[in-house]
Amino acid sequence: MNAFQKLGLDADLLKAIEDMGFETPSEVQEKSIPILLEQETDLVSLAQTGTGKTAAFGFPLIQKIDSNSKKTQALILSPTRELCLQITNELKNYSKYKRSLNVVAVYGGASITDQARSISRGAQIIVATPGRMQDMIRRNLADISSINYCVLDEADEMLNMGFYEDIKSILSHTPKEKKTWLFSATMPKEVAKIAKKFMTDPKEITVGSKNKGSVNVSHEYYLVNHRNRYDALKRLADANPDIFSVIFCRTKRDTQKVAEKLIEDGYNAAALHGDLSQNQRDLVMKSFRTRQIQMLVATDVAARGIDVDDITHVINYQLPDEIETYTHRSGRTGRAGKQGVSMVIISKSEVRKIRTVEKIIQQKFEEKSIPDGKEICK
Numbered sequence: 001m002n003a004f005q006k007l008g009l010d011a012d013l014l015k016a017i018e019d020m021g022f023e024t025p026s027e028v029q030e031k032s033i034p035i036l037l038e039q040e041t042d043l044v045s046l047a048q049t050g051t052g053k054t055a056a057f058g059f060p061l062i063q064k065i066d067s068n069s070k071k072t073q074a075l076i077l078s079p080t081r082e083l084c085l086q087i088t089n090e091l092k093n094y095s096k097y098k099r100s101l102n103v104v105a106v107y108g109g110a111s112i113t114d115q116a117r118s119i120s121r122g123a124q125i126i127v128a129t130p131g132r133m134q135d136m137i138r139r140n141l142a143d144i145s146s147i148n149y150c151v152l153d154e155a156d157e158m159l160n161m162g163f164y165e166d167i168k169s170i171l172s173h174t175p176k177e178k179k180t181w182l183f184s185a186t187m188p189k190e191v192a193k194i195a196k197k198f199m200t201d202p203k204e205i206t207v208g209s210k211n212k213g214s215v216n217v218s219h220e221y222y223l224v225n226h227r228n229r230y231d232a233l234k235r236l237a238d239a240n241p242d243i244f245s246v247i248f249c250r251t252k253r254d255t256q257k258v259a260e261k262l263i264e265d266g267y268n269a270a271a272l273h274g275d276l277s278q279n280q281r282d283l284v285m286k287s288f289r290t291r292q293i294q295m296l297v298a299t300d301v302a303a304r305g306i307d308v309d310d311i312t313h314v315i316n317y318q319l320p321d322e323i324e325t326y327t328h329r330s331g332r333t334g335r336a337g338k339q340g341v342s343m344v345i346i347s348k349s350e351v352r353k354i355r356t357v358e359k360i361i362q363q364k365f366e367e368k369s370i371p372d373g374k375e376i377c378k
């Protein structure tokens with residue numbers, strides 16, 4: 001009996017899991033799946049980014065859906081369009097041997113009529129961003145009045161992005177008896193509030209310690225004169241020719257500027273931020289996923305939840321204003337058991353912030369010098 005079978009998953013799922021090459025369940029999967037399969041309960045499940053939360057709710061959900069009925073039975077809310085598409089793709093993979101199961105993604109920036117049409121053909125699972133879901137309900141294009149399960153994925157991110165009111169309103173259109181499964185990397189006050197207000201006696205699972213950075217990530221900082229930030233970035237890229245990285249800037253303007261300079265200087269780079277059209281964002285993500293782009297320069301909002309495998313380096317071109325955000329940034333690397341590096345380019349005047357970050361992630365930074373760049377560090 002393999003380890004997934006022991007959790008109680010059925011043959012169709014086990015076959016799909018084998019196709020995906022998953023050999024053993026991650027800790028959050030091991031803890032969440034049996035509870036969700038065997039008990040009709042609300043659940044709060046906290047685990048770091050990259051620990052496999054999608055399958056932790058996706059496997060049991062797919063097993064519990066009645067694919068003979070075309071009614072919408074589950075709603076998954078997730079913070080961004082990219083994540084909606086990613087979750088939808090994953091669920092389609094998991095359910096490839098369950099032919100009559102339909103998963104439909106619902107998000108802004110694409111035709112609402114097309115999405116409504118897909119739902120009307122029978123979508124047992126809807127994966128939605130809160131904003132677009134609200135629209136759908138208001139315009140009577142989706143019926144979630146008899147769902148059995150509601151998943152709040154990346155709950156901390158959704159609340160960070162200001163979706164509290166949308167979530168509240170969406171939940172008011174769902175039956176009282178449904179079960180709510182909340183997944184999150186961190187448990188800030190707002191998430192605790194949601195759990196208290198909208199859930200009934202939730203079971204709780206915590207993997208690792210709350211708010212801690214991923215253990216597969218080592219953290220490094222590079223002291224530079226702030227005028228030389230860009231040169232430092234280039235040296236770091238040159239010293240790591242196989243770099244496949246996300247570079248975080250604080251503003252859309254910086255993001256665009258740094259990406260343009262990198263392109264000018266001959267690097268495979270692109271910008272990802274909110275001023276791009278959805279079409280442009282999709283194209284950028286596609287080129288990044290397929291490795292045509294090695295350096296994705298992004299704002300925090302645009303990069304939320306991106307799950308691209310094998311990101312080798314996260315580079316903080318600037319530290320984020322909110323230190324919590326650092327955890328999310330560095331969580332883009334070191335996923336699925338792989339080793340990753342999170343680098344911070346920082347000037348002398350800000351270096352004390354590193355100590356604050358260390359306290360929050362409960363990990364130490366290593367101070368390193370820019371390769372062959374003594375002159376730009378002064």
Ligand code: ADP
Pocket residue numbers: 021022023024025026029047048049050051052053054055307309335336
């Ligand atoms: P999270 O939502 O916790 O940030 P994801 O669900 O996006 O994490 O999973 C991160 C990566 O790990 C994905 O690429 C996923 O395919 C992979 N993964 C998940 N579970 C397993 C497993 N049991 N074995 C191998 N890889 C896994």
Ligand code: MG
Pocket residue numbers: 053054153154
């Ligand atoms: Mg996730």
